[in-house]
Amino acid sequence: MINQNKKTYFKERISSKKYGVLMKKIIIVAIFCFFIISKFTPIHGQQEKIPVLMYHHLENNLNSNVVISPENFEDQIRTLKEEGYNSISSQQLYDFLNYNIKLPENPVLITFYDGYLSNYELAYPILKKYGMHAEIFVITSRILEKNEKNSYLNEIPKMNWNQLRAMQDFITIQSHTWDSHYKLVSNNGVKNAALYGPGYINNNFEEQLQYEERVKNDLILSRKLIKEKLGYEPIAISYPFGIKSEDTIELSKVAGFKMGYVIENKKIIKGDNLFSLSRITVNGNETGDELIKRLKS
Known part of the structure; x- marks a missing residue:
């Protein structure tokens, strides 16, 4: 026992x-x-929110929703730097949204549109001074071959390809179409973005297939030119006027783009549609502190 x-x-x-x-x-x-x-996992369930800042043209003593003076621009960039913001690229944003590749703390994507000469003469030296990366979305048909005058009347001067090449240490070039920054009258008589859908051309209304061919060829040409001139293919398209349709998105994918930008004045979070990423309009009248306050609100 x-x-x-x-x-x-x-x-x-x-x-x-x-x-x-x-x-x-x-x-x-x-x-x-x-x-x-x-x-x-973000602390307390908070998702990382990435602002994409939208600038256009710089001009002395002029500030508005689309124009900013060099003094105000430098104040904004200096304040972003002092507040610990780190500039990123569209490629980094894509890798974060697609593959969860970690971003630096307080990421911000600084962007310009159309390809104005002031980006090279005024914005680039400021960005370089503070070590901040930016991206310029150019209308490739407007980029000059050398230093000749613009062939389009009443147009703010644009850059040439040599100037774009000279900025590659702090600037990446993306697409704002080849030559589709205009509007067409749609079948309901209202003007809409040329990329949005069929429109009247020479008093004839496009068939759907004609519209698709026009837009596809434009977007492919814009990527091809940037590849030929700068040695890399852009991954991002910004839709002119921030307007797109489902057709626009599908044609952008066919052309080889991986992401597209609209204008909704909100930050980007994981889960957002890669072809409907929001930009935030920067007002030229804002001080650096006012911009930071708005980004933190």
Whole structure:
């Protein structure tokens, strides 16, 4: 009877030890899983929000929704830097949204549109001074081959390809179409963005296939030119006037773009449609502190 009790006792001890080892393993795995989840999950359930700032033209002593003076621009860029914001590229934003590749703290994407000469003469030196990257979305048909005058009357001077090449240490060039920054009268008599849908051309209304061919060829040509002139293909398209349709998105994908920008004046978060990413209009009248306050609100 005593021997039997001893056997039972030792069996229970062995089982207890196995149970203890098992529980330790479970606890270790649970701690590891918690560490991994906490590492990649935003604190308190907050998602990272990335602002994409939208600028156009710089001009001395002139500030508005689309124009900013060099003094005000430098104040904004300097304040962003002092407040710990880190400039990123569309490629970094794409990698974050698509593959969860970590971004630097306080990421901000600084963008310009149309390809104005002032971006090279006034904005680029300021960006370089503060070590801030930016992206310029150019209308490629408007970019000059050399230093000749613009062939389009009453147009603010644009850059040439040599100037775009000279800025590659802090500037990436993306597409604002080849030559579709205009509006067409649609079938309801209202003007809409040329990329949006069929419109009247030379008093004739386009068929759907004609519209698709026009837009597809324009977008492909814009990417081709940037590749030929700068050595890389742009991954992002900004729709003129911030207007797009489902057709616009599909044609952008066909042309080889990976992402597209609209204007909704809100920050980007994971889960946003890659072809409907929002930009925030920067007012030239804002001080650096006012811009920061708006970004933090």
